Amino acid sequence: xxxxxxxxxxxxxxxxxxxxxxxxxxxxxxxxxxxxxxxxxxxxxxxxxxxxxxxxxxxxxxxxxxxxxxxxxxxxxxxxxxxxxxxxxxxxxxxxxxxxxxxxxxxxxxxxxxxxxxxxxxxxxxxxxxxxxxxxxxxxxxxxxxxxxxxxxxxxxxxxxxxxxxxxxxxxxxxxxxxxxxxxxxxxxxxxxxxxxxxxxxxxxxxxxxxxxxxxxxxxxxxxxxxxxxxxxxxxxxxxxxxxxxxxxxxxxxxxxxxxxxxxxxxxxxxxxxxxxxxxxxxxxxxxxxxxxxxxxxxxxxxxxxxxxxxxxxxxxxxxxxxxxxxxxxxxxxxxxxxxxxxxxxxxxxxxxxxxxxxxxxxxxxxxxxxxxxxxxxxxxxxxxxxxxxxxxxxxxxxxxxxxxxxxxxxxxxxxxxxxxxxxxxxxxxxxxxxxxxxxxxxxxxxxxxxxxxxxxxxxxxxxxxxxxxxxxxxxxxxxxxxxxxxxxxxxxxxxxxxxxxxxxxxxxxxxxxxxxxxxxxxxxxxxxxxxxxxxxxxxxxxxxxxxxxxxxxxxxxxxxxxxxxxxxxxxxxxxxxxxxxxxxxxxxxxxxxxxxxxxxxxxxxxxxxxxxxxxxxxxxxxxxxxxxxxxxxxxxxxxxxxxxxxxxxxxxxxxxxxxxxxxxxxxxxxx
Amino acid sequence: xxxxxxxxxxxxxxxxxxxxxxxxxxxxxxxxxxxxxxxxxxxxxxxxxxxxxxxxxxxxxxxxxxxxxxxxxxxxxxxxxxxxxxx
Numbered sequence: 001x002x003x004x005x006x007x008x009x010x011x012x013x014x015x016x017x018x019x020x021x022x023x024x025x026x027x028x029x030x031x032x033x034x035x036x037x038x039x040x041x042x043x044x045x046x047x048x049x050x051x052x053x054x055x056x057x058x059x060x061x062x063x064x065x066x067x068x069x070x071x072x073x074x075x076x077x078x079x080x081x082x083x084x085x086x087x088x089x090x091x092x093x094x095x096x097x098x099x100x101x102x103x104x105x106x107x108x109x110x111x112x113x114x115x116x117x118x119x120x121x122x123x124x125x126x127x128x129x130x131x132x133x134x135x136x137x138x139x140x141x142x143x144x145x146x147x148x149x150x151x152x153x154x155x156x157x158x159x160x161x162x163x164x165x166x167x168x169x170x171x172x173x174x175x176x177x178x179x180x181x182x183x184x185x186x187x188x189x190x191x192x193x194x195x196x197x198x199x200x201x202x203x204x205x206x207x208x209x210x211x212x213x214x215x216x217x218x219x220x221x222x223x224x225x226x227x228x229x230x231x232x233x234x235x236x237x238x239x240x241x242x243x244x245x246x247x248x249x250x251x252x253x254x255x256x257x258x259x260x261x262x263x264x265x266x267x268x269x270x271x272x273x274x275x276x277x278x279x280x281x282x283x284x285x286x287x288x289x290x291x292x293x294x295x296x297x298x299x300x301x302x303x304x305x306x307x308x309x310x311x312x313x314x315x316x317x318x319x320x321x322x323x324x325x326x327x328x329x330x331x332x333x334x335x336x337x338x339x340x341x342x343x344x345x346x347x348x349x350x351x352x353x354x355x356x357x358x359x360x361x362x363x364x365x366x367x368x369x370x371x372x373x374x375x376x377x378x379x380x381x382x383x384x385x386x387x388x389x390x391x392x393x394x395x396x397x398x399x400x401x402x403x404x405x406x407x408x409x410x411x412x413x414x415x416x417x418x419x420x421x422x423x424x425x426x427x428x429x430x431x432x433x434x435x436x437x438x439x440x441x442x443x444x445x446x447x448x449x450x451x452x453x454x455x456x457x458x459x460x461x462x463x464x465x466x467x468x469x470x471x472x473x474x475x476x477x478x479x480x481x482x483x484x485x486x487x488x489x490x491x492x493x494x495x496x497x498x499x500x501x502x503x504x505x506x507x508x509x510x511x512x513x514x515x516x517x518x519x520x521x522x523x524x525x526x527x528x529x530x531x532x533x534x535x536x537x538x539x540x541x542x543x544x545x546x547x548x549x550x551x552x553x554x555x556x557x558x559x560x561x562x563x564x565x566x567x568x569x570x571x572x573x574x575x576x577x578x579x580x581x582x583x584x585x586x587x588x589x590x591x592x593x594x595x596x597x598x599x600x601x602x603x604x605x606x607x608x609x610x611x612x613x614x615x616x617x618x619x620x621x622x623x624x625x626x627x628x629x630x631x632x633x634x635x636x637x638x639x640x641x642x643x644x645x646x647x648x649x650x651x652x653x654x655x656x657x658x659x660x661x662x663x664x665x666x667x668x669x670x671x672x
Numbered sequence: 673x674x675x676x677x678x679x680x681x682x683x684x685x686x687x688x689x690x691x692x693x694x695x696x697x698x699x700x701x702x703x704x705x706x707x708x709x710x711x712x713x714x715x716x717x718x719x720x721x722x723x724x725x726x727x728x729x730x731x732x733x734x735x736x737x738x739x740x741x742x743x744x745x746x747x748x749x750x751x752x753x754x755x756x757x758x759x
Contacts, residue, residue: 061705066712093699093701095698095699095701095702096699096701096702096705099702099705239754241755241758243713244674244675244709244710244713244715244755245675247674247709247713248673248674248675251673251674251698251702251706252673254702255673255697255698255702271690271694273690274691277688281686375743376743376744379743380685380686383685394719394745397743415719486747486748487719487745487746487747488681488682488685488686488687488716488745488746488747488748489685489686489687489743489744489745489746490686490687490688490689490743490744490745490746491686491687491688491691492744493689493690
């Protein structure tokens, strides 16, 4: 076709398409490569009065058989009508691009290297010894800036010169003795055969285990003996790592080419990231640093979420409640409706919504840690301890997700590949304090420990983790014996968290919280309100109401834990459909009976609990039976009713035992 | 380089591409390609940490958190361990 055909080859983003456009201008046409959906771009250009045909091959990093693009490119180079290959190399990423060049050299085709975008590389202070590069590669190397049409004429001239010479491109690569031995013998076995590709290259590909080449050899009607030889080669050498060694040799070759011909600015041997990682992932300091970071997170959550924003949220809910009440009275609404709207909805659901600022701040801070790259390091520092306890570091990710919500935490355990790890991770996940429990802690902390909010919150989360790990150890020694899988974590580079990611993480959690408040919490509170005001003969919200009678019946169970008032007992059970309902229920019941109009739930809590019983109640809510959604997902994931039932009872027992210990030991020590 | 990447991640128990790049003297892009090659050849495998719920439970309020990928996990396969043993 014309005076010659030029094929353009290069990595994606090497500027190959710009190069093609610079060569052909508007004289180009697009089609498809036969049999595949890969786009085929061709064009023509005139140089010194002669016309040349250009084929733009798909951008590819290598010439293996791992994608249609690679197969199309290499088949065309080996069997197409190209007289010369222009290898477009991104000068800024030269070593990576040279891997492809190395493979081209192995094919023995005529090549000219376009060292493209040299202007960008020079801006990055990368210097080239063009002559040295050319000498080492054994082919011409021409610097170009295709976007500015610089060097285009030079490279066309070099390509045209190459077309018109009989020069043979030497294969500069030598593999280790064993591989060369096999190449040599396979090449020998293939002698005399009508091969679709060059013989050494074919033999090399056989050693590399290239299935496409094998298919092509079988399809080419190879004689029985060479095929038998190849089959035997695979039979006896399949376990050897020839493919890895061949690829490694190519990388080493590309590295040697770049060495001495490409000069990059000095980079720091030990970067700040390395220094930070050395401390953060230290065997002894890692976990204490993690604990310290979490303590700061919880302290900030309280200081910003409760002290700064909390009062605003409370005033908003109370203001809204006041307006609603006035409106209902002005409309002469019936008493039951006013009671339902104010005691039930505003004091119940509103008591939950009041904690949105705390949830917001906590997830904002956790999102910041996640996006900064720290959480991967945290998982790594826990990995060693987790493995000693019969789990693997990957389970820590399920635990971290469980801090948001146990349902996705348990669902993420699906990705653990052995049953033992999956089951243990699932069964301990409810001890990871989810966001729904935050309002419970917050109201008790605000009532009794306002100055130590961060510390108490931190201690609760830490207690959950510690008990979870102890349970993991027990379960791995009893119900689920066996080896854990060993995983390797990837440390992402530290980065400044993006506002978008952090806000999205926060919004996902806050939205989930608000959605539950408007749906399941609302339903639970409504149902509880109905049985709290019935029968009509009893005082509403009193122990003589249906709810009061149920609460009075179950409250002795909690006597040893110190909080055997019926409202607190009922609230715990109301928390089984959804944990936020604990606060909602307390809000509704105490608002109806103890709290004077306008006063906060916090005051009611102070009336009904002591510091010690508040502590034991928080421990109980941390550990006891998880919510219905969590139990449901455990049933779904384990495909059994046995495990959710087991979980419901064992966590209740753990929670009650821990609450009793806190109360009894505290009482013995003289706390009240 | 590939053998050394495998050796280093087995030694350290984690993958840090910039650290591999510095230790091996290869640019980070080449190290990335090396890891991709090891994955393709089955010396290491990438393990998911989150479950992709986007297709079958997009209406679920937990779906966004469930499919969260906080950390990339890898595993050295039996083939990889065999290679390391033979070194």
